[in-house]
Amino acid sequence: MNVRHHYRTRLQLAALMLLSALLAGCGINNIPTLDEQAKAAWGQVQNQYQRRADLIPNLVETVKGYAQHEQETLTAVVEARAKATSIQVDANTLxxxxxxxxxxxxxxxxxxxLSRLMVVVERYPDLKANQNFLALQSQLEGTENRIAVARRDFILAVQKYNTEIRTFPGRLWHTVMYSDLPVRETFEATSADAQKAPEVKFQ
Known part of the structure; x- marks a missing residue:
């Protein structure tokens, strides 16, 4: 009896392993994998925007030291930063x-x-030559480029995820096992040229 039980257990284990392999080969894990990749890509978008937000206070203070008469422009940057950092979209609200x-x-x-601030800076040669400002300007330029890359990667990750749940066999697995995962919104520009990194270089 023990031998039969042991033999049956081994058969069940072998059948389970075979079934797991077949299911994996059919793409049953593709949807959650692509879902996690899209969320991770969004995390990078958030990281780069936060990096930009962290640069702004020092940038504003530096400009203020040379361009005290540009208070309206500086205030607009500070207010826009406050609004941008007050709206958070994490994996739960994505x-x-x-x-x-x-x-x-x-x-x-x-x-x-920020683009309007950079136009204002053109009026102040001493500010443009300030080493602290040049360092901040370089960091801002690099961050804007990283934002553009992160947004592109997120769009591609969402595209792969959406394609998987809309095509066979992913559509089947989505209906049977992952119906709680919806078609995901991508990152669309809401203003002209919003997908392009702003120009922050100076002549």
């Missing part, structure tokens, strides 16, 4: 289209405010 749109709009407004 599938909320309205929340994502608000986040995008706030970040685009901050991008516009």
């Amino acid at each position: 599938d909320n289209p309205e929340k994502l749109k608000q986040f995008q709009q706030a970040q685009d407004q901050l991008t516009g405010a």
Whole structure:
């Protein structure tokens, strides 16, 4: 009896291993894998936007020291930063289209405010030559480029995820096992040229 039980257990184990291999080969794990990749890509978008937000206070203080008469422009940057950092979209709210749109709009407004600040800076040669400002300007330029890359990677990750749950066999697995995972919104520009990194170089 023990021998039969042992033999049956081994057969069940072998059958389970075979079934697992077959299911894995059919793409049963693709959807959660792609879902996690999209969330990770979004995390990088957030990281780069936060890096930009962290640079702004020092940038504003440096400009203020040379361009005290540009208070309106400086205030606009500070207010846009406050609004952008007040709207957070994490993995739990990433599938909320309205929340994502608000986040995008706030970040685009901050991008516009920074672009206007850089136009103002052109009027102050001493500021443009300041080493602290040049370092901040270089960091901001690099961050804007990283934002563009992170947004592109997120869009591609969402595209792969959405394609998987809309095509066979992913659509089948989605219906049977992952119906709680919706089609995901991508990162769309909400203003003209919003997908391009702002120009922050000086002649």
